[in-house]
Amino acid sequence: MKLFVSALEFSSNIHLKYLMRELSNRIDVELYGVFGEDISDNKPIYSPNDFSIMGFVDVFYKIRFLSKALKEMSKLALSCDKILLLDSSSFHIPLAKKIKKANPNKEIIYYILPQVWAWKPWRTKILEKYFDILAGILPFEIDYYKQKAVFVGHPLLDEIKTYKTHTIESNIITFMPGSRTSEIRRLFPIFVEVKNKLKQIDSNLIFNLVVPKKFQYKEAQIYKHLDDFNIVFDSHKSLYESKFAFICSGTATLESAIIGTPFVLGYKAKKLDEIIVKLFLNIEYVGLANILYQKINQDSVFHNELLQENLNVTNLISAYMNFNSNDFIVKSFELRKYLQYGSVSNMCDIVLNSK
Numbered sequence: 001m002k003l004f005v006s007a008l009e010f011s012s013n014i015h016l017k018y019l020m021r022e023l024s025n026r027i028d029v030e031l032y033g034v035f036g037e038d039i040s041d042n043k044p045i046y047s048p049n050d051f052s053i054m055g056f057v058d059v060f061y062k063i064r065f066l067s068k069a070l071k072e073m074s075k076l077a078l079s080c081d082k083i084l085l086l087d088s089s090s091f092h093i094p095l096a097k098k099i100k101k102a103n104p105n106k107e108i109i110y111y112i113l114p115q116v117w118a119w120k121p122w123r124t125k126i127l128e129k130y131f132d133i134l135a136g137i138l139p140f141e142i143d144y145y146k147q148k149a150v151f152v153g154h155p156l157l158d159e160i161k162t163y164k165t166h167t168i169e170s171n172i173i174t175f176m177p178g179s180r181t182s183e184i185r186r187l188f189p190i191f192v193e194v195k196n197k198l199k200q201i202d203s204n205l206i207f208n209l210v211v212p213k214k215f216q217y218k219e220a221q222i223y224k225h226l227d228d229f230n231i232v233f234d235s236h237k238s239l240y241e242s243k244f245a246f247i248c249s250g251t252a253t254l255e256s257a258i259i260g261t262p263f264v265l266g267y268k269a270k271k272l273d274e275i276i277v278k279l280f281l282n283i284e285y286v287g288l289a290n291i292l293y294q295k296i297n298q299d300s301v302f303h304n305e306l307l308q309e310n311l312n313v314t315n316l317i318s319a320y321m322n323f324n325s326n327d328f329i330v331k332s333f334e335l336r337k338y339l340q341y342g343s344v345s346n347m348c349d350i351v352l353n354s355k
Helices: 010-026 055-060 063-078 089-102 123-130 139-144 181-201 235-241 251-259 271-280 288-296 313-321 325-339 344-353
Strands: 002-007 030-034 082-086 108-111 133-136 149-151 172-176 206-210 229-232 244-248 263-267 304-307
Touching (some): 002 063, 010 082, 082 089, 089 123, 108 344, 133 344, 139 149, 181 244, 181 263, 235 251, 251 288, 263 313, 288 325
Parallel strands (some): 002 030, 002 082, 206 229, 244 263
8 A cells, every 4th residue: 555644743753653653554555745754765856854833933934845845745645545634734734735636536535634723723624625534632622513523532642661550769850941953942941950950959850851763963053052961862761751841832741641741830831922822822831731631621720830930930930839649640540540541453444444
């Protein structure tokens, strides 16, 4: 089977890797499209790094590239047996439109749906028009659609092998400043200051810095002042072994929530992006664990969020000094129960059984 895949996000490629591992056990698959080079022997048409765009402002600088990529990817997708798009709705909706215009009968599977519940709920009509199967990973988001949407489970429940059932003794602190260059440049210098303060408070602390697996010291100009940091690649292992974590917003926050390691979410966007988000965003919290936990207990918050001007060393240190590990583990159990099960098996069935 020739499978066209478009996975532009770092997190999407992690989920795709687990899906392809299971799918390859069932059938011979040739992968085409955009994905990490470690996922398939086939070379992708583009690297996910080519699509490393953060926020609305960055999009304007890549309009020419995005237009070229749409044309080439839609042509390649039409030559494949099946099409699977993951996340990244701002690019994948135009891609789906282009594919359907060329061949209305070409089936398109969408895995990891856009957050229509946060803003732009009207996009559900567009998604139902241009996609044939909408595979959601959050239980509540299916209610926003009239048809085609199905809850398949959450991929992190397949990927995370160990989680905490009780507080463990640890002196490890994990720092996760993100996977995009722009967010690392904004967050990492602040995290370095936090690390220095924590070292003064407790000289026995060990500091892990989670970086992408392709990390090379000579190429990593975005990382400054790496003294005292242990460079690690396995985020799940580091989070499980840690007493606390400082994390950029994104999938990593939900990973830590499922594992049961207390953390604080920190994020700082460009000013124009902040203005746009404030105008249109329809949610009280930005952390996915907080958003999900509101479905379980509307009056309770899962973790601290420090955004924009509130993201500073003083507030981050305060979040660390005041966390409650036992309370966090109880909430972690409730969250795993709410998410129900993993998605890999169900997604394999969908890919194999689609027309």
